[in-house]
Amino acid sequence: MAAKFATAKPAAIWILGILDGEGTYLSFDCETEDPHIRCSYVDINEETLTLFDKKGVDVWLQVEPGNASVDELIDIVLNQYKHHPSVVGFGIDVEWYKSTRGPEGQPITDEEAKRWVAAVRRHNPEYQLFLKHWEKDWMPPTERAGIFFVDDSQQFESLEQMVTEFSDWGKTFAPAPVGFQYGYPADKVWWQGLSDPPKDIGQALVENVPNTRGLFWVDFTILEVFPPK
Secondary structure, three states: OHHHOOOOOOEEEEEEEEEEOOEEEEOOOOOOOOOOEEEOOOOOOHHHHHHHHHHOOEEEEEEOOEOOOHHHHHHHHHHHHOOOOOEEEEEEEHHHEOOOOOOOOOOOOHHHHHHHHHHHHOOOOOOEEEEEEOOHHHOOOOOOOOEEEEEOOOOOOOHHHHHHHHHHHHHHHOOOOEEEEEOOHHHHHHHOOOOOHHHHHHHHHHHHOOOEEEEEEOOOOHHHHOOOO
16 A cells, blocks of 8 residues: 555554443453443454564554543553554544444543643653544544544545545644555445555545645455455
8 A cells, every 4th residue: 555655654453442231342351440331351463563564564453443542542552552563643533432322422622632642742742632423523622632533524525525524634634644444345436446546546635635644545345456366
């Protein structure tokens, strides 16, 4: 993916906390008193993060919090993995924040965003907070410092419609960095007709959204466009 864009660095969103009942399940062994956080008995991330270290990949560690304490999740996750040079920040999939019955989420307040940025940066002052949703109004109204805003919208009718919507996302949060997830099956009806879907879509976004920092092809179709050699 990175090879398709000049000066780009490989990056990945690594989901290690998935929605579990009313809270989240972390895919590594840990201890917590939060009833909404459940820990695994084994760590299934360490080996891959070590590989990312060796390959020079920037990694965002993402959780789907449900009703779990985000403040505690930040400390549990970063205490576990901040020794990895590949880790560049902590991410929240806002569609699953205080939402366990469907992917809607609860809008993030400025106070929450500011507090979470501070919590992340207590582990490393270079880290950023990653917030992801497809609705601008679910992002903090004015807080921008230390935040990477990711749009994961889908079900577009065309590349042009995607670029228009994503451009609006970029303008809304400028000059803060923004990122985009794309390649969803719901959009395959049009992106499969592009000569090079990852590059063609990404290039259109970079040209129209100057504060673009990240382009992520989703795992649902990644082996279709990047088949194993």
